[in-house]
Amino acid sequence: MTLDLTRRREEIQERVARAAARVGRSPDDVRVIAVTKDVEVERIAEAIHAGVTDIGESRVQEARAKRARLDGDVAWHLLGHLQTNKARQAADCFDVIHSIDSARVATTVGAARDPDAVPLEALVEVELGDVETRTGVRPADAEAVVRGCAGLYGIHLVGLMTIAPRGGSEIAKVAFRQLRELRDHLERVTSCPLPELSMGMSNDFEIAVEEGATMVRLGRALFGDRPAP
Numbered sequence: 677m678t679l680d681l682t683r684r685r686e687e688i689q690e691r692v693a694r695a696a697a698r699v700g701r702s703p704d705d706v707r708v709i710a711v712t713k714d715v716e717v718e719r720i721a722e723a724i725h726a727g728v729t730d731i732g733e734s735r736v737q738e739a740r741a742k743r744a745r746l747d748g749d750v751a752w753h754l755l756g757h758l759q760t761n762k763a764r765q766a767a768d769c770f771d772v773i774h775s776i777d778s779a780r781v782a783t784t785v786g787a788a789r790d791p792d793a794v795p796l797e798a799l800v801e802v803e804l805g806d807v808e809t810r811t812g813v814r815p816a817d818a819e820a821v822v823r824g825c826a827g828l829y830g831i832h833l834v835g836l837m838t839i840a841p842r843g844g845s846e847i848a849k850v851a852f853r854q855l856r857e858l859r860d861h862l863e864r865v866t867s868c869p870l871p872e873l874s875m876g877m878s879n880d881f882e883i884a885v886e887e888g889a890t891m892v893r894l895g896r897a898l899f900g901d902r903p904a905p
């Protein structure tokens with residue numbers, strides 16, 4: 677099993693490297709996050725053994741339970757929506773939160789962070805689809821959230837995240853480019869450095885790397901298909 681994960685991980689690294697090379701980027705600038713929602717602890721332990729350094733989870737509770745049973749020097753990333761009432765629990769479980777969608781939740785989670793720990797890294801999730809059914813802020817509202825996150829205690833804003841709308845690679849490509857351009861715009865108008873772009877999942881991560889992703893979030897490409905919900 678570990679062998680299988682080692683091989684899949686190598687394949688992913690190669691695909692990232694080829695995509696990066698196509699646009700003259702270094703593969704070292706792309707961090708692969710292993711998305712372990714619905715993956716059992718034993719298999720996550722194998723993945724860490726196979727070299728995985730970054731773990732992504734959707735739910736605070738599930739991540740806390742898993743983290744308590746795993747060791748290894750890995751960074752934990754929260755990818756799913758964060759409710760204010762879970763902020764305290766999230767503050768000491770994660771290293772990076774990709775799903776900030778209001779200055780209020782950022783303030784709450786930052787305030788709950790141990791003042792002696794390094795600040796949590798945070799990304800503002802941006803919704804780029806046509807339908808407002810998903811989480812994240814609309815592009816027009818992103819500036820206010822970025823400004824609201826600047827200078828908070830316990831939390832350090834580092835970039836933007838998006839989930840590509842459904843509809844295939846052309847649509848994903850447009851969304852990834854939009855996120856990058858929005859980031860460039862926000863850096864100009866707010867003077868807040870936003871080096872990280874979290875975009876790209878198993879179906880579209882190579883396109884995301886070509887468009888500037890610094891973090892790709894991969895579940896199925898590493899662990900195979902998830903059981904149907």
Ligand SMILES: *Cc1c(COP(=O)(O)O)cnc(C)c1O
Pocket residue numbers: 711713734755756839877878879893894895896897
């Ligand atoms: C589940 C999930 C992923 C991973 O999706 P795959 O298609 O399995 O790679 C990435 N990002 C978020 C936010 C997710 O919820």
